[in-house]
Amino acid sequence: MSGADRALTALAGVAGVLGVALSARAAHAEGGGSLDVAARFLLIHAAALLGLAALIGGGALHPRLGRIAAWVLVAGLALFCGDLSMRVFRGVALFPFAAPAGGIGLMAGWAMTALAALVRPRR
Template identity: 45%
Template sequence: MDRALVVLGALFGLLGTAAAAAATHVTGPGTGLGTSANFLLFHAPALIALPALIRTGLVRAGIAHAGGVLVFSGVALFSGELALRAVEGKTLFYMAAPTGGTVLMAGWLVIAIAALAARRDA
């Protein structure tokens, strides 16, 4: 699971960089693609760092993994919806962006809980 989080974070970095370039050179400002890129790029380091936090014991592993999955899923939904809308003018499904944003916030809350539930000597 730790390796998967690093790979997913790296993919977010890749996709965020590509989306930022496309927002500048293809769709232009105000389309939502720049916001999509920002969310991908802001959360890429978090997913990559989470396994290190788990290994140091600063967060409880099982809870942190669940939080990482929620963060990944939320960003994928939110950014995917914005990108699809900007590029194709289509939507994933009704309320996809708000659903993704809510799942993302839940993921951050779960990671906070993982830190609170960590062993005391870490």
């Protein structure tokens, strides 16, 4: 496993921890709906990042495109979930349009994942 794949696996673990923590907080906090959405996105994408790292390592995805897709997903998660969380905990947005930018990043990451499955790596 490459260092980049290890980093993605570690970030998947961080996303999982944050997803569980936000789920617990959402059950007890005002504004829990936004936290619940952020938690679900983190948990779903934690599994997706693990899957991407495994598929890249196993040669099922174009390695460069797969890694770029995973990093785009990480950035999208940070913006989308970070903005929702900041709005609940601090009462302010991360920055204007952070959540929509994160959502677009997540869609781009998924589209790039599909591309990584279709493009054959050079040999």
